[in-house]
Amino acid sequence: MTDRASFLAAIRSTPRGSxxxxxxxxxxxxxxxxxxxxxxxxxxxxxxxxxxSTVVHRVVATEVxxxxxxxxxxxxxQRIALTEDLAPFADAVREAATTAGLSVVGxxxxxxxxxxxxxxxxxxxxxxxxxxxxxxxxxxxxxxGRAGALIAPNHVCVVRDDQIVDGLHELFDGDVLAEAGxxxxxxxxxxxxxxxxxxxxxxxxxxxxxxxxxxxxx
Amino acid sequence: MSATREDVGGTPLPPGWAQPxxxxxxxxxxxxxxxxxxxxxxxxxxxxxxxxxxxDHAAALTTARFVGIDHDALRDKARQIRAHAxxxxxxxxxxxxxxxxxxxxxxxxxxxxxxxRRIVAQICRDEAVTRVVKSKSMAxxxxxxxxxxxxxxxxxxxxxxxxxxxQAMGDRPGHVIAPILHRTKDEVHALFSTMAGRELPNxxxxxxxxxxxxxxxxxxxADAGISGGNFxxxxxxxxxxxxxxGNGRLTTALxxxxxxxxxxxxxxxxxxxxxxLLPLLTGHGTGQQITTYVTMVAGPRREQEPDGxxxxxxxxxxxxxxxxxxxxxxxxxxxxxxxxxxxxxxVYRQVGGHAYxxxxxxxxxxxxxPLFRGQVExxxxxxxxxxxxxxxxxxxxxxxxxxxxxGLRRRRDEEGCVPRSEQLAFALWGQxxxxxxxxxxxxxxxxxxxxxxxxxxxxxxxxxxxxxxxAGRDLVVGRRRS
Ligand code: SF4
Numbered sequence: 113m114t115d116r117a118s119f120l121a122a123i124r125s126t127p128r129g130s131x132x133x134x135x136x137x138x139x140x141x142x143x144x145x146x147x148x149x150x151x152x153x154x155x156x157x158x159x160x161x162x163x164x165s166t167v168v169h170r171v172v173a174t175e176v177x178x179x180x181x182x183x184x185x186x187x188x189x190q191r192i193a194l195t196e197d198l199a200p201f202a203d204a205v206r207e208a209a210t211t212a213g214l215s216v217v218g219x220x221x222x223x224x225x226x227x228x229x230x231x232x233x234x235x236x237x238x239x240x241x242x243x244x245x246x247x248x249x250x251x252x253x254x255x256x257g258r259a260g261a262l263i264a265p266n267h268v269c270v271v272r273d274d275q276i277v278d279g280l281h282e283l284f285d286g287d288v289l290a291e292a293g294x295x296x297x298x299x300x301x302x303x304x305x306x307x308x309x310x311x312x313x314x315x316x317x318x319x320x321x322x323x324x325x326x327x328x329x330x
Numbered sequence: 331m332s333a334t335r336e337d338v339g340g341t342p343l344p345p346g347w348a349q350p351x352x353x354x355x356x357x358x359x360x361x362x363x364x365x366x367x368x369x370x371x372x373x374x375x376x377x378x379x380x381x382x383x384x385x386d387h388a389a390a391l392t393t394a395r396f397v398g399i400d401h402d403a404l405r406d407k408a409r410q411i412r413a414h415a416x417x418x419x420x421x422x423x424x425x426x427x428x429x430x431x432x433x434x435x436x437x438x439x440x441x442x443x444x445x446x447r448r449i450v451a452q453i454c455r456d457e458a459v460t461r462v463v464k465s466k467s468m469a470x471x472x473x474x475x476x477x478x479x480x481x482x483x484x485x486x487x488x489x490x491x492x493x494x495x496x497q498a499m500g501d502r503p504g505h506v507i508a509p510i511l512h513r514t515k516d517e518v519h520a521l522f523s524t525m526a527g528r529e530l531p532n533x534x535x536x537x538x539x540x541x542x543x544x545x546x547x548x549x550x551x552a553d554a555g556i557s558g559g560n561f562x563x564x565x566x567x568x569x570x571x572x573x574x575x576g577n578g579r580l581t582t583a584l585x586x587x588x589x590x591x592x593x594x595x596x597x598x599x600x601x602x603x604x605x606x607l608l609p610l611l612t613g614h615g616t617g618q619q620i621t622t623y624v625t626m627v628a629g630p631r632r633e634q635e636p637d638g639x640x641x642x643x644x645x646x647x648x649x650x651x652x653x654x655x656x657x658x659x660x661x662x663x664x665x666x667x668x669x670x671x672x673x674x675x676x677v678y679r680q681v682g683g684h685a686y687x688x689x690x691x692x693x694x695x696x697x698x699x700p701l702f703r704g705q706v707e708x709x710x711x712x713x714x715x716x717x718x719x720x721x722x723x724x725x726x727x728x729x730x731x732x733x734x735x736x737g738l739r740r741r742r743d744e745e746g747c748v749p750r751s752e753q754l755a756f757a758l759w760g761q762x763x764x765x766x767x768x769x770x771x772x773x774x775x776x777x778x779x780x781x782x783x784x785x786x787x788x789x790x791x792x793x794x795x796x797x798x799x800x801a802g803r804d805l806v807v808g809r810r811r812s
Contacts (some may be wrong), residue, residue, distance in 0.1 A: 127656030258583030281605035318576030
């Protein structure tokens with residue numbers, strides 16, 4: 113069996129190619145993931161998210177519970193799970209959902225048995241961050257779990273305005289990811305495939321119905 | 331465990347639904363010639379049309395995606411990131427391994443393909459794995475991983491929709507990111523209807539729903555998830571996975587073991603480099619702004635986390651990569667497998683991925699195959715190109731594919747592997763394959779038409795890019811078939 117030392121030694125024994133050096137930190141990556149000057153983050157997040165078939169809701173904090181449950185009821189969801197990172201809004205969502213007659217569990221409990229997790233109709237998560245320029249929400253293993261955002265056919269994510277970052281380099285450079293745990297993950301719209309004759313189909317393995325609820329600052 | 335397997339949600343597939351995986355070294359490249367394989371695809375007009383439509387579509391989306399930004403500057407940065415990472419590969423790998431082990435990832439080292447198969451099979455035995463869900467991995471195609479797992483009795487489920495079709499048909503992926511580009515909806519419909527035991531609606535949506543249901547059952551019952559990796563982040567020890575369907579994430583989330591098989595060249599120094607590479611990978615791959623699911627995995631589930639595997643194994647794969655370092659063909663290791671060069675390649679667009687006979691098609695396939703498989707099997711691919719340069723212009727990390735192909739031709743000639751007549755034949759085929767009209771003319775066996783081709787060949791050979799392609803001119807003159 114090849115071990116670390118011999119594996120790396122074989123690679124080290126090769127001649128060294130030319131090295132243009134590490135990309136300078138000061139060089140802003142002018143990716144298509146930059147915000148234009150003065151552009152409003154929440155507006156851009158909404159536009160980009162909608163462009164990849166996410167349904168976006170703009171609300172104030174007191175409307176979160178009713179908005180989320182409105183989405184769930186409209187989707188016909190019965191069994192829903194809430195993830196840890198929903199925390200500031202979890203009580204409001206749970207209360208509204210229970211009132212609407214939905215069955216609500218914590219995601220950690222649902223995920224303790226795969227079959228239970230697989231039977232969920234919807235999950236409601238918070239997020240670690242949202243990326244305006246790509247319309248993405250960022251979840252962490254420590255919050256929404258690995259599959260919390262995509263195990264069920266419907267996913268609603270609640271984003272606070274102060275969680276929105278401009279673009280990818282702000283996300284990757286900042287310390288927002290420090291607390292992510294064993295994974296962090298971006299999702300940009302519903303699950304999709306165009307494998308069959310390029311026809312776009314939503315909801316392959318993940319949700320076909322993805323909502324983002326953006327909560328305005330107080 | 332297996333007693334409760336069947337009633338977890340989703341519908342199990344009947345035993346024997348999948349075709350046996352191909353054996354290592356049973357690649358078409360060992361037994362057939364490029365011409366034979368190409369002719370097969372060209373004989374299926376629908377496949378050719380499907381490939382051309384799909385590649386047009388992808389190329390147009392890519393162009394649209396980068397309007398209004400300095401695309402060229404972005405590609406220069408991407409090139410710099412890749413060149414720097416590869417020039418310092420052992421150091422960055424060392425850093426990656428330290429960081430990965432620090433968060434509990436178990437790292438394995440596969441010097442070649444057979445070692446990769448042995449390692450993954452051994453992990454499966456040690457972990458008592460009998461059912462595996464896989465998300466798309468070209469590295470696993472390279473090493474023929476599935477056959478090694480089937481040999482020890484493991485059920486394998488390819489979960490990417492396209493790969494699922496490929497597995498059920500006993501086919502091979504036809505494109506690096508769109509595996510069933512060469513297949514039609516009708517073919518998928520017939521396949522899935524047989525698998526379902528009833529006539530399914532012949533609509534992409536219903537067919538996808540069928541696959542989702544069957545694969546959901548696999549996800550909920552598998553013991554291990556096997557993935558590839560799009561990047562390895564040296565500073566954090568992470569493995570990055572991108573998928574649009576979400577199957578990559580589920581592969582790392584639901585089974586109790588996650589195994590990732592990743593080529594060593596996938597290394598990038600820092601997370602921040604992804605701000606450059608991800609938009610290019612996606613924009614050139616599918617024309618999207620960002621792939622729907624981007625997942626950065628740093629080891630197994632940690633305490634307090636609600637889901638995730640108990641153990642994460644990463645198998646680092648060399649298999650011919652380190653041999654390219656510091657040499658004439660090192661830049662082939664910069665490839666991020668976006669597939670864009672396939673989409674614009676006039677030869678690929680006519681003959682499809684299978685003609686290349688191994689795992690990778692298009693210009694990058696014509697480069698990697700002889701480098702990884704050797705001259706005897708792969709060498710002829712260096713001639714399966716028109717040297718038009720379209721691949722150079724589209725590559726997001728600016729790999730000089732055209733120069734690499736010329737270098738491979740030169741090497742093949744120097745090694746004396748190739749009869750002159752073969753070169754000549756390839757030169758004509760390159761011309762003909764790249765133009766459907768000419769192809770039709772040639773099959774009409776119209777002597778006059780062939781002269782037109784010949785004239786065309788001469789004319790286009792005067793373009794600067796083609797000037798070095800002297801064989802092409804000789805051919806045209808010498809092969810006025812009569
Ligand atoms: S060679 Fe360039 S264009 Fe081709 S797949 Fe690799 S990165 Fe993409």
